[in-house]
Amino acid sequence: MKRTLITTFALILLASIASANNGRGGGADFGRDGGQAIVGSDGTLYIARTTVDTGTNTATTTVTAISPSGSTVWTATLATRGGLRLSGSNLISVSETRASDGTVTSTLTALSTATGAVAWTRTLSGDVTELEPFNGGTYVITVSSSTRSITALDNGGNVLWTVTA
DSSP: OHHHHHHHHHHHHHHHHHHHTTTSOTTOOTTOSSEEEEEOTTSOEEEEEEEEETTTTEEEEEEEEEOTTSOEEEEEEESOOSOOEEETTEEEEEEEEEOTTSOEEEEEEEEETTTOSEEEEEEEESEEEEEEEETTEEEEEEEOSSOEEEEEEETTSOEEEEEEO
């Protein structure tokens, strides 16, 4: 009983911290290694934990969905470094690839909040600096060596429009 009470208290504390940070999770900035907690509108807690293999410099993020009653709903693993953003019914992560000429390509991967399965992926040119959810999708701000762009994606990962800012 005591262990269940302590676990429940810890989950409530994490949920409170994430909620106070507008669902962005425990004060962790987007793209920072470590841990993160996000609370969905239904009370589901999504905990992300990133580990980095220092020998290969590869990162793995494990995401666990915990129901408001405290039971684990699903667990998923992504080959990515950094934070998640809740947008609609998806948790979105970003991974980057840097070419030898310095250009950056970013891949967004959306996990379904219902199942933890990959809902969609989208590759964009440039370094993603921000993900901002809106009603119906996510604005993605990317920066390359010469431009800054804003791309609107719908909840299915389809490009609605792109403008250079």
